[in-house]
Amino acid sequence: GQQLNQSPQSMFIQEGEDVSMNCTSSSIFNTWLWYKQDPGEGPVLLIALYKAGELTSNGRLTAQFGITRKDSFLNISASIPSDVGIYFCAGQLSGGYQKVTFGIGTKLQVIP
Amino acid sequence: DAGVIQSPRHEVTEMGQEVTLRCKPISGHDYLFWYRQTMMRGLELLIYFNNNVPIDDSGMPEDRFSAKMPNASFSTLKIQPSEPRDSAVYFCASSFRGVGGTEAFFGQGTRLTVV
Numbered sequence: 001g002q003q004l005n006q007s008p009q010s011m012f013i014q015e016g017e018d019v020s021m022n023c024t025s026s027s028i029f030n031t032w033l034w035y036k037q038d039p040g041e042g043p044v045l046l047i048a049l050y051k052a053g054e055l056t057s058n059g060r061l062t063a064q065f066g067i068t069r070k071d072s073f074l075n076i077s078a079s080i081p082s083d084v085g086i087y088f089c090a091g092q093l094s095g096g097y098q099k100v101t102f103g104i105g106t107k108l109q110v111i112p
Numbered sequence: 113d114a115g116v117i118q119s120p121r122h123e124v125t126e127m128g129q130e131v132t133l134r135c136k137p138i139s140g141h142d143y144l145f146w147y148r149q150t151m152m153r154g155l156e157l158l159i160y161f162n163n164n165v166p167i168d169d170s171g172m173p174e175d176r177f178s179a180k181m182p183n184a185s186f187s188t189l190k191i192q193p194s195e196p197r198d199s200a201v202y203f204c205a206s207s208f209r210g211v212g213g214t215e216a217f218f219g220q221g222t223r224l225t226v227v
Contacts (some may be wrong), residue, residue: 041220042221
């Protein structure tokens with residue numbers, strides 16, 4: 001089945017630093033999604049990407065859908081303490097809601 | 113809207129007991145998903161429904177797991193009998209398949225511990 005490799009698995013950064021994480025897939029996806037999960041909560045969608053090459057921003061977050069459709073990255077600029085959490089990438093094969101495959105997550109810790 | 117509501121938030125049960133997890137999706141959403149989250153395997157899709165009909169249950173690990181959606185506002189995930197390896201956080205999510213996006217909204221999860 002689909003395999004998503006997400007890296008890094010964990011990060012410790014200083015407040016104010018930029019963060020970059022990425023996901024690669026063994027096969028093509030038509031949609032890439034990035035979610036954030038706070039402790040004790042369910043994942044919340046941050047950014048959705050629907051087109052190869054697409055670059056989308058949401059505040060301090062920027063995500064790109066790789067040209068090959070097998071990868072995506074998420075950047076967070078000027079990190080703040082509330083950025084702490086687990087970030088998941090997810091890939092979906094078709095425009096309708098079919099199976100969404102999640103990465104293992106990147107645990108982000110921000111040191112004030 | 114209150115969002116996706118799951119109950120209970122925490123469940124501790126003994127091996128062999130039946131466990132029922134409950135979910136109320138967001139009103140108007142036509143897709144409902146059950147996920148399981150563990151440290152080792154991350155988020156796994158167990159089953160999803162469209163308009164109350166199960167579409168894909170290939171992620172359900174064993175016959176001990178069953179899910180129902182008797183109406184648009186309620187779904188259950190049942191484990192009978194439960195085993196320690198079923199310990200995980202179980203999430204319910206719902207979405208509306210509209211134009212332009214398929215964002216899934218997750219509940220807060222049920223943390224299940226089987227001892």
